Amino acid sequence: MTGEELIDRIQKNVGVPWQSQRPDGFPDGIHIGKPESAVSGIVTTYAATVAVMRRAVVSGWNTIICRETPFYSRGERAPIAYRNASAPPKELTDKDPVCSFKQEFISQNNLLIIRFVDNWDARNTNGQLRGLVRALGWDHLSQNRNTDYASSAAAFQVRVASLANLARNIAEKLKIRAARVIGNPQSSVGAVAVTHGLVLVSDVERILREFRPDVVVAGDAVEWEAVPYFQDLVTAGRAKGLVLVGNEASEEPGMSEMATWLKTFITEVPVEWISAGEPFWTLRSA
Amino acid sequence: MEMTKDTMTRRRFCQLASSGIVLAPIFALASQQPGAGRLTARQVVRRIRQHVGVPWRTPTADDFKSGDPDAPITGITTAFMSTFELLQRSVSAGNNFVITHEPTFWSATDIISELKDDPLYQQKLKYIEDNKLVVWRFHDHWHARRPDGIFAGWNRVMGWDQYTVAGATPFSHEYLIPETRLEDLAKEMQTKLNVHSLRLVGDPDLKVSRLGNAGHYIAQCMNLLPRVDAIMVFECREWEAAEYVRDAIAVGQKKALIQMPHEGGEEMGMDECARWLQTFVTEVPVKFIPSGDPFWLPA
Numbered sequence: 001m002t003g004e005e006l007i008d009r010i011q012k013n014v015g016v017p018w019q020s021q022r023p024d025g026f027p028d029g030i031h032i033g034k035p036e037s038a039v040s041g042i043v044t045t046y047a048a049t050v051a052v053m054r055r056a057v058v059s060g061w062n063t064i065i066c067r068e069t070p071f072y073s074r075g076e077r078a079p080i081a082y083r084n085a086s087a088p089p090k091e092l093t094d095k096d097p098v099c100s101f102k103q104e105f106i107s108q109n110n111l112l113i114i115r116f117v118d119n120w121d122a123r124n125t126n127g128q129l130r131g132l133v134r135a136l137g138w139d140h141l142s143q144n145r146n147t148d149y150a151s152s153a154a155a156f157q158v159r160v161a162s163l164a165n166l167a168r169n170i171a172e173k174l175k176i177r178a179a180r181v182i183g184n185p186q187s188s189v190g191a192v193a194v195t196h197g198l199v200l201v202s203d204v205e206r207i208l209r210e211f212r213p214d215v216v217v218a219g220d221a222v223e224w225e226a227v228p229y230f231q232d233l234v235t236a237g238r239a240k241g242l243v244l245v246g247n248e249a250s251e252e253p254g255m256s257e258m259a260t261w262l263k264t265f266i267t268e269v270p271v272e273w274i275s276a277g278e279p280f281w282t283l284r285s286a
Numbered sequence: 287m288e289m290t291k292d293t294m295t296r297r298r299f300c301q302l303a304s305s306g307i308v309l310a311p312i313f314a315l316a317s318q319q320p321g322a323g324r325l326t327a328r329q330v331v332r333r334i335r336q337h338v339g340v341p342w343r344t345p346t347a348d349d350f351k352s353g354d355p356d357a358p359i360t361g362i363t364t365a366f367m368s369t370f371e372l373l374q375r376s377v378s379a380g381n382n383f384v385i386t387h388e389p390t391f392w393s394a395t396d397i398i399s400e401l402k403d404d405p406l407y408q409q410k411l412k413y414i415e416d417n418k419l420v421v422w423r424f425h426d427h428w429h430a431r432r433p434d435g436i437f438a439g440w441n442r443v444m445g446w447d448q449y450t451v452a453g454a455t456p457f458s459h460e461y462l463i464p465e466t467r468l469e470d471l472a473k474e475m476q477t478k479l480n481v482h483s484l485r486l487v488g489d490p491d492l493k494v495s496r497l498g499n500a501g502h503y504i505a506q507c508m509n510l511l512p513r514v515d516a517i518m519v520f521e522c523r524e525w526e527a528a529e530y531v532r533d534a535i536a537v538g539q540k541k542a543l544i545q546m547p548h549e550g551g552e553e554m555g556m557d558e559c560a561r562w563l564q565t566f567v568t569e570v571p572v573k574f575i576p577s578g579d580p581f582w583l584p585a
């Protein structure tokens with residue numbers, strides 16, 4: 001199977017019309033590498049970090065399917081409402097020692113780096129959400145209002161004493177050190193909505209309308225957009241808390257779901273999920 | 287309510303002014319401060335433009351976001367983020383003019399067209415109107431000032447003017463500090479900057495003497511990291527600085543990242559702003575009110 005054939009097979013199985021071009025940024029498909037290269041093994045991961053690439057190479061696997069691409073940018077040609085930086089200029093990445101190391105490592109090991117985000121998220125069952133909910137251990141909760149994970153958010157009724165308790169449970173389940181919380185730690189909470197990745201104000205508005213939750217759990221948020229929006233929700237008495245688990249922690253379980261899904265139609269090479277791991281520690285976790 | 291009296295006064299002034307009769311002493315009732323009640327937000331902004339020392343740009347985010355710029359003001363609050371709670375604290379302090387560095391309505395340019403039906407927007411707007419608040423944003427030009435007003439405040443709080451490496455460009459500040467363990471440096475920053483949600487990448491025992499402030503973006507990180515032991519960023523997407531620095535460490539470099547809440551990087555600049563305003567606004571009180579670190583960390 002070549003890289004090109006792998007993409008073909010994903011497109012045939014994804015179950016939704018394939019969108020090959022985003023309005024801005026990197027499209028899904030082969031991001032780096034030759035389409036005719038033979039696929040020796042597939043790794044799914046949040047980000048193609050140096051550590052993940054090394055582990056793949058040690059195992060003899062040359063194909064990495066990632067959510068975040070190797071050079072620290074989503075490739076936006078222009079910042080979208082200042083949320084995302086434009087990709088760093090080539091003259092900067094060319095002379096950067098970290099980028100040079102990675103570029104060389106990728107070509108020496110003949111790696112295929114594949115981006116698979118928008119079409120994966122567009123599937124009828126949102127794998128990123130289902131993975132996160134399973135990692136939280138909430139998939140069995142009877143109050144799940146979105147059991148088929150048809151959108152990017154779902155809501156649950158949880159039994160915890162307080163927001164502080166809920167946040168601690170989430171950090172333990174996801175094995176993370178750097179969760180950040182908005183709201184009164186002593187607030188009693190019951191209805192919790194979960195979503196993955198970067199949450200925008202429009203996402204929060206939609207989640208509030210649909211689920212009326214006390215708490216929203218998400219990956220991260222822009223600190224002049226959804227963060228103060230949520231602070232204001234709490235002040236206004238319209239919600240009780242926001243738990244940001246980190247972008248990696250919110251997306252990584254979904255990449256495990258992706259590996260499971262790929263194995264249903266790829267049998268000739270190994271398919272494994274390798275977690276990139278939480279990048280941060282905090283003074284509290286030190 | 288005090289604010290209602292102001293409004294009545296203002297409405298009456300308009301009636302009287304239009305009929306050719308102006309009773310200036312009415313304004314003295316609006317506040318105990320001599321001269322208060324005459325000064326408007328627009329007049330303050332005019333003075334800011336005269337004093338800031340850089341040409342006024344267009345387009346700019348620095349504009350009135352809510353309220354009547356021509357209403358008399360009772361006092362000025364400078365703030366990093368005009369959150370709902372911050373507005374309440376400004377009202378409690380008796381200041382109806384809020385000068386905020388960051389947005390009021392949750393987008394870079396306070397776009398409200400898509401918020402019209404948002405109940406939170408309506409509630410916040412009603413609070414602003416009920417309390418006769420005026421909100422003006424002071425972002426672009428406070429940064430454009432030399433030295434940058436935000437980082438002048440940051441340096442003052444850290445005591446780091448003495449450690450600034452000459453030739454630094456805006457949002458690319460370099461410091462040469464006495465050698466400090468990464469973890470100790472992070473603790474010192476949390477204490478001095480009054481934040482508590484710093485996130486770190488790297489060895490807690492790494493000795494840091496060269497530190498770069500890489501602002502918000504990956505390009506800034508790539509500019510600085512090769513020259514320094516550690517960079518700090520604030521309000522930077524998580525697929526940028528954190529992934530870059532952990533890869534630098536993975537390839538054998540001795541580097542670290544301090545990722546701050548946005549407030550840790552910039553809030554102290556609005557304390558500086560209050561001190562600066564006091565040099566040319568004397569009719570009403572001017573007070574910095576911290577909006578503070580939005581986050582806490584689970585135990």
